[in-house]
Amino acid sequence: MRLDLFRAVESILFNYHALTKQLSLREEFIKSKCNCSDGFIKLGSTNSPTSIEERILLLKEKDPEYQLLQTKVKAIKYAYEALPKNLQRLVSLYYFDQLDRDVVIEELAISEREFYRQRRKAVERCAPFILGPFGM
Known part of the structure; x- marks a missing residue:
């Protein structure tokens, strides 16, 4: 990507x-x-x-404007729901709750390197759902 x-x-x-x-x-x-x-x-x-x-x-x-906002919110929800549970947790903590990377690493009990791998995987899996409605 x-x-x-x-x-x-x-x-x-x-x-x-x-x-x-x-x-x-x-x-x-x-x-x-x-x-x-x-x-x-x-x-x-x-x-x-x-x-x-x-x-x-x-x-x-x-x-x-309402229709566009609704489409964008639905796209993010669909992307989130399509993720496996472990990636949903990462997305929820890091992106939605906007916790610091170190807190997310500790919460998920993963290494820093694994955090970056999972983050990339989560974003790549969300991309097909999100890029279209956001006009990219």
């Missing part, structure tokens, strides 16, 4: 929590456009509760 692609996939894995936060903020923004909050209709609105849910779904489907 080329170094630039390796670094790009790593960067995306490190940014997983930021992407999920952006997605939830975008969802809140979409809900605010529906003239409702927390499932209740705001004063001055004549929408029925079912139409509020339908409206939110329709706005989510039409919102390109």
Whole structure:
């Protein structure tokens, strides 16, 4: 795997929590456009509760930013779920929890060299799931 692609996939894995936060903020923004909050209709609105849910779904489907964020988050989840358990643990600790390399090595009870081998293997296995949705 080329170094630039390796670094790009790593960067995306490190940014997983930021992407999920952006997605939830975008969802809140979409809900605010529906003239409702927390499932209740705001004063001055004549929408029925079912139409509020339908409206939110329709706005989510039409919102390109929401769709892109959702696709990216799903791609990372699929990549993570496709990994064997030992690599999932490494990805979870190192990329998602952003623990220091030494802490991950100690937690997994592996050598530094083995850490780098497993890290490379995890990123290479995640790459096919991630590179497409991120336009690389």
